[in-house]
Amino acid sequence: MMIDKHTLAVVSIAGSSLDALGALYLAYDLLGGEHGPLRTLTRAVTYGALSGVGYGLAFGAVFGLASGVAHGITLAWEFSRASRHRPKPGIWYDAAMSAIRGAGFALGAAYLYGSAFGIVFGTLSTVGQTVAYRAGIRPTMDYLPAARPHLTKHQLLAAVNRAVGYGVNGYLSGLVAHQGKGAWSAGVKFGLVIFAVTVISSAFIPLVEWKADHVPEKGMGVFGVGLILIGFALQSVQYWLALFDVSIH
Numbered sequence: 001m002m003i004d005k006h007t008l009a010v011v012s013i014a015g016s017s018l019d020a021l022g023a024l025y026l027a028y029d030l031l032g033g034e035h036g037p038l039r040t041l042t043r044a045v046t047y048g049a050l051s052g053v054g055y056g057l058a059f060g061a062v063f064g065l066a067s068g069v070a071h072g073i074t075l076a077w078e079f080s081r082a083s084r085h086r087p088k089p090g091i092w093y094d095a096a097m098s099a100i101r102g103a104g105f106a107l108g109a110a111y112l113y114g115s116a117f118g119i120v121f122g123t124l125s126t127v128g129q130t131v132a133y134r135a136g137i138r139p140t141m142d143y144l145p146a147a148r149p150h151l152t153k154h155q156l157l158a159a160v161n162r163a164v165g166y167g168v169n170g171y172l173s174g175l176v177a178h179q180g181k182g183a184w185s186a187g188v189k190f191g192l193v194i195f196a197v198t199v200i201s202s203a204f205i206p207l208v209e210w211k212a213d214h215v216p217e218k219g220m221g222v223f224g225v226g227l228i229l230i231g232f233a234l235q236s237v238q239y240w241l242a243l244f245d246v247s248i249h
Helices: 005-026 038-059 061-083 091-113 115-134 153-176 182-214 217-235 237-243
Strands: none
Touching: 005 061, 005 217, 005 237, 038 061, 038 091, 038 182, 061 091, 061 182, 091 115, 091 153, 115 153, 153 182, 217 237
């Protein structure tokens, strides 16, 4: 049995990150209690996990980590604004959120298909998302926290729009990277995977938002302990592999 060293590094980094997040949740009171930043952090962890796991299952651990971090940061910030009923942001805000997510996609795509593919994919992603934002297609559309998952018609149509856009993006990026027939398969795969992840994430948005505003203080502590235990388990993977003489390449 063999395991890729990059995958092992991603697992260890994820474990260290979860340990740090868990410590923050245990320090709930020190960070301002219910008026502190942990509600936003809760959103970041949840949205990052939803996106990261979804993309990671389809494209591998590196793509999942890069896209998960980017989506967690941006979606947490956007939904925190929406929960406080802040006014609609301007074009520079939209461009910044799009660029961060585009950078996450670019890093993951570059790891899979090469730097030329990644640069084009990330650039087109940033431009496309910014245009969609200005047209009113944004994650916070139809914002309404609820105690159960729910998907609106607008969110479904937005997911279809996103799938088509990223399908074309993957195809064009493949052409620039001189992948030939592989450009078609890349476009189809990106379109289908992004559609699936977008639909599932959008359906869980109402529940995540409701939970973020209703998690009790003790719940924060329990969540923190859980993150630390998961982080410890992930960090110990490298030692278990060494113990059982699993080859790393």
